[in-house]
Amino acid sequence: xxxxxxxxxxxxxxxxxxxxxxxxxxxxxxxxxxxxxxxxxxxxxxxxxxxxxxxxxxxxxxxxxxxxxxxxxxxxxxxxxxxxxxx
Numbered sequence: 001x002x003x004x005x006x007x008x009x010x011x012x013x014x015x016x017x018x019x020x021x022x023x024x025x026x027x028x029x030x031x032x033x034x035x036x037x038x039x040x041x042x043x044x045x046x047x048x049x050x051x052x053x054x055x056x057x058x059x060x061x062x063x064x065x066x067x068x069x070x071x072x073x074x075x076x077x078x079x080x081x082x083x084x085x086x087x
Contacts, residue, residue, distance in 0.1 A: 030075065037071040040064045 020028070041064035048057055 030078065034068070034071040034075050037064070037067040041068050 041061070044057070044061045044064045048061075053061075
């Protein structure tokens, strides 16, 4: 039995630069509250795919939507530089 081996070189050669940089990890960490809030909203919407919405479902979706908006607002406020105080 013959062993099967690739005759071509790998498409992406191994490099030590494949790890995310500290700046990229910080950006991911800064976006994580928005991502988690959007996942919560998506979970609330997925529940409604196979049944009609109840009053509880409506409240859950509204709360999740408010969390998404608040997380986006907080992320936008953090990324915006604070103007210097006027003397």
